[in-house]
Amino acid sequence: MKSKLSTKRLQNYATQILTNKATYAVALALLATNVDAQKKPLDMTVFDEWQSIGMKELSNNGAWVAYQVNAQESDNSLNFFGLKTDKSLNFHRGEGSVFTSDSKYAIFKIRPFYKDLKLVRIKKKKEHEIAKDSIGILNLATNKVEKLPNIKSFKTPKNGGSFLAYLLEKEEVKKDKKEVADSAKTKEKPSKTAGKDKKDQPLELVLRNLASGQKKSFKNVMNYEFSENGKQLIFSTKQAKKDSLDKTKYGVFLVNTATFAQKQLVDTIGEFKQFVFDDSATKVAFVGTSDDEKKENKTYHLYYTTTVNQQEIKKTELVGLKKDWQVSENRLPKFSKDGNALFLGLAPKLAEKDTTLIAEDHAKVDVWSYKDDFVQPQQLKNADREKKRTYLSVIDLSNPTKITQLADFDVNQVEMINEGNSLFALGTSDNAYRVSAQWDATRRRDYYIINTKTGQRENLVSGLVGKVEISPNGKFAVYYNGETALWSSYNLTTxxxxxxxxxxxVKFYDEENDSPTVAQEYGIAYFTDNDNTVLIKDRYDIWEFDLAGDRKPENMTNGFGRKHKITFDINQLNEDVKTVNRDLPIFLGAFNNDNKQSGVFQTIISKSKNPEEITMSDTWGAQNMKKALNADEYIYTKESFQNSPDVYVTSNFKDEKKVSAINPQQKDYSWGKGELVNWKTYSGKDATGVVYKPENFDPTKKYPVIVYFYEKLSDNLNRYQAPAPTPSRINHTYFVSNDYIVFxxxxxxxxxxxxxxxxxYINSGVEALKKNTWINGDKIAIQGQSWGGYQVAHLITVTNMYAAAWTGAPVVNMTSAYGGIRWGTGMSRQFQYEQTQSRxxxxxWEAPELYIENSPLFKMPNVQTPVVIMHNDEDGAVPWYQGIEMFMALRRLQKPVWMLNYNGDDHNLLKRANKNDIQQRQQQFFDHYLKDKPAPKWMTEGVPATMKGIDWGFDLDKSKDK
Structure with missing residues (x-):
């Protein structure tokens, strides 16, 4: 029998529920606060073990996933996941997995322990003293793994079943104490190679058929390569010791992988490398020299045969080779797809040094000339590359001794078309624009269509500010002219x-370009099958253009992107797939420019209808996918600010499988969340930014703020930032976890x-942010690196609204920096100020007033904000005297300023110890000025040069006030 409640009792009950509900809400809030309180703020001890996803790969049949998990300062691991079996396999210290083309095996490296490798680096041991890699051979059917120690390298054929070849390292023979004593007594001289790196020493090569178990070894091998179809293995040998064996056992050898039968192709002692087969593995080519090993500039020759059944190959004496030119050892020859032509690199012979000269008797001088194409620092930076530069040439195998040179000094960059099957090649030259590149960032080029039979050149376009792309089947050249904003197609035949x-x-170039240079085009998304059409992007949508120009253009995404502020793109799902089918469904990567969501849509090009949404979320990564070669399985990573990147696999993007789960320790630490914010600038412009709040954000508290900026960063709203020591920027996650707001x-x-x-933009954004009651307006700092560092230096000369500032590698004097060199590249800095970032x-000399106005150095007396400068003596981007100029000015003015110079480090810190150091100093600096904590002694007392390497000044000076 059901009981009935009176109206009054119901009213009393309702009142009680409402009262209890309020109490319950308070209790929940307290419970949540208590749970959050149990989480720890991030500290520097967590960095080393924090993980990220490295390589990720699907087997060709789509049944297995391999992915690498990397730690910052610890051992990595390699993981396999069976999509049909849900089987997970983990290999500690595994790296660089490769699936065999038949998807039956996976081969991977097993690295030595990280701690051992680090110890080797610290002790600066030679290569032969370092612990060697091993490899693992995983049978994907049985899940059993075979481990092989001391492996220098391994290779598998791209399309050739379950074959594996690997080089075995030589094991070092350790002498016992008696042998050492006996050697000392007899005054035995050490070997000339003792203690030297052994990169060029011959080793034992092992060939295995993993499916049949067949195995064969070959001694004294230097270089080796499979044909793509796995039918042939070629290798070269070298004498281990002089006259140790008959010379007829040295040269180049070919192995038939079906029978393991071996034959000798070259019977000469020498160096042979750059092996290449045609697609059918019936033709082979390589370069080699028989010059003495000690000769500085060796003469290389081409070796090739049109039938691998040939027992012996002689070097080819090429007809048409220019005087003092030779075959280059620095370029891999390549057969055309149809096997009818062989492309290779030529190079002028290098001048020989006069070894009789005494260095002390001659000047060591760089001669700078106004007639040089490139300034001396740029020439010196690229000298090694230029010595190895090659010039593409071709041999028509119907006339196999005649060579046609396609590239030379006038047109030094030439690329094959349609994998060499075309009658034409594309040539590029920047010769006429090298001097003007000192100040002109447009990178103009002349482009040529070159006949591969005759070498004759036809000018396609001159002085192009843009880029030329050739359709995959070689029928059309497609190019964009940045000065006219026009795309054009050129029919190579007609x-x-x-x-x-x-x-x-609609604009096909950067709609938001705010630099005084030609706006960048959005680019080509893809070509369609048979070179019928080209797909070109505007800011949001993708357009289809008939390359012959006979059919009017179509917006293949039907304007849906622009209407919804979604940017579409087509990813290259597989490097072997060069075109897309107009009549079959394709996936589009998508990014919403308003809310920063990303995901995947689907469409059919020929339909020109609205794309169908498959998935969109507050994550990043799903749009950057790869496909299994022979299966409809897609692999990608997804991440958000709160969730570290993990690996996902799907066949349709509606049902996805998460196959990794890194950083489980994150649940123990306080994190945060990013939120988009909008405001109006002082000049009335719409502005956007991101505010990152602590996980346990309390709107009744007042938080200190660190403002970080560069140019535009809001697209990173859903990007994960792993806790890590900084290269000089701030780590958002770290500071948010430590109860800061980051803007x-x-x-x-x-x-x-x-x-x-x-x-x-920055100051107006901070003023808008300060209107929130949870912002402590007196405790706001700014931080920036490089271009961001310049803006920090400028802001503190025009406002005192910031409690502290940190600037990394800033330009403070545009008048002196204008004429400087970017030492990392050797290039002049002028283009940067006139046309690119400095704007x-x-x-x-046209506008000295603008250079002075935009140079913070001239306004240093205005600075009231305490500031740290980081600028390093090996900075390759911004000359470190810029930081010195700022420091010396503020020091003379007796402003609170500190400068950090990490000896021998770059623009952004590269050395881990330096990153850890600056991370600690950043936190101490901001904690002092924004949280009123005691200052460290490096701030209150400095670190005298006599204490360098002894005391880093991290101890807090509790005896002194701010």
Whole structure:
């Protein structure tokens, strides 16, 4: 029998529920606070073990996933997951997995323990003293693994079943104490190779058929290679010791992998490398020399045969080779796809040094000339590369001794078309624009269509600010002219040019370009099958253009992208797939520019209908996918600010399988969340940024703020930032976990006024943020690196609203930096100020007032903000005297300033110890000025040079006030 409640009792019950509900809400809030309180803030001890995803790969049949989990300062691991069996396998210290083409085996490296490798680096041991790699051979049917020690390298054929070849390291023979004593007594001289790296020593090569178990070894091998189809293995040998064996046993050998039968192709002592087969493995080519090993500049020759059944190959004496030119050992020859032509590199012979000269008797000098194509620092930086530069040439195998040179000094870059099957090649030259590149960042080029039979050149376009791409089947050249904003197609056969987008009003170049240079095009997404059409991107959508120009353009995404502010793209799912089918469904990567969501849509190109949404979420990564070669399985990673990247696999993007789960320790630490914010700048422009709040955010508290900026960062809303020591920026996650608010405003620029632009966006954003009751307006700091560092230096000269500032590698004097060198590349810095990031738009002598106005150095007396400068003596991007100029000015003015120079380190810190050091100093600096904690002694007392390497000044000075 059901009981009935009176109306009054119901009213009383309802009142009680409401009262209890309020109490319950309070209790829940307290419970949540208590749970959050149990989580720890991140500290520097967590960095080393924090993980990330390295390589990820699907087997060709889509049944297995391999992915690598990397730790920052610890051992990595390799993981396998069976998609049909849900079987997981983990191999400690595994790296670099390769599936065999038949998907039956996986081969991977097993690295020595990280701690041992680190110890070797610390003790600076030679290569032969370092612990050697092993390899693992995983049978995917039985899940059993075979481990082989001391492996120098291994290879598998791209398309050739279950074959494996590997080189065995030589084991070092350790002498016992008696042998050492006996050697000392007899004054035995050490070997000339003792203690030297043994990269060029011959080793034992092992060939295995993993399926049949067949195995064979070959002695004294130097270089080896499979044919792509796995039918042939070729290798070269070298004498281990002089006259140790008959010379007829040295040279180049070919092994038939079906029978393991071996034959000798070259019977000469020498160096042979750069082996290549044609697709059918019936032809083979390589380069070699029989010159004495000690000769500095050896003469290399081409060796090739059109039938691998030939017992012996002689070096080819090429007809048409220019005087003092030779075959280059620095370029891999390549057969055309149809096997009818062989492409190879030529190079001029290098001048020999006069070894009789005494160095002390001659000057060591760099001669700078205004007539040089490149300034001396750039020449010196690229000298080794230029010595190895090769010039593409071709042999028509119907006339196998005649060579046609396609590239030379005038047109030094030439690329094959349609994998060499085309009658043409594409040539590029920047010769006429090398001097102007000192100040002109447009990278102009002349382009040529070159006849591969005759070497004759036809000028396609001159002085192009853009890029030329050849359709995969070699029928058309497609190029964009940045100065006219027009895409064109050129028919290589009929020589007709058609403008593709002349009547389309939409922009195909960067709509938000705010630099005084030609805007960058959005680019080509893909070509369709048979070179019928080309797919070209605007800011949001993808357009289809008929390459012959006979059919009007179609917006293949039907304007859906622009209407919804979604940017679409087509990823290259597999490197072997060069075109897409117009009539079959394809996946589109998608990114929403408003809310920063990303995901995947599907469409059919020929339909030109609205794409169908498959998935969109507050994550990043699903749009960057790869496909199994022979199965409809897709692999990708997904991440968000709260969730570290993990590996996912799907066949349709509706049902996905998560196959990794890294960083389980994150649950123990306080994290945070990013939120998009919008405001109006002082000048009335719409502005966007991201505010990162602590996980246990309490709106009743007042939080200190660190503002970090560069240019535009809001697209990173859903990107994960692993806790890690900083290369000089701030680690958002780390500071948010330690109860800071981090704010990252986007910045757009007015040409000529980068400093004022930074003020307009950054300062207005901070003012808007300060309106929130949970912001402590007196405890806001700014931090930036490089271009961000410049903006920090500028802001503290025009406002005192910041409690502290940290600037990394800043330019503070554009007048002195303008004429400097970017030592990392050897290039002049002028282009950067006139046309790119600094955005002045004029030369120093055209607008000296703009260079001075935008140089913080001239306003240093205005600075009231305590500031740390990091600038290192091996900075390859911004000359470190810029940091010195800032420090010396503020020091003379007796402003609170510190400068960190990490000896021998670069623009962004590379050395782990330095990253750890700056991370600790950053936290101490911001904690002092934003949380009123005691300052460390490096701030209150400094670190005298006499104490360098003894005391780093990290101890807190509790005796002194701020």
């Amino acid at each position: 020589k007709e040019t058609k403008v593709l987008n002349k009547k389309i009003k 990252t405003p986007d910045i757009s620029y007015t040409i000529g006024y980068p400093g004022k632009s930074a003020e307009d 002045i738009g004029k030369t120093l």
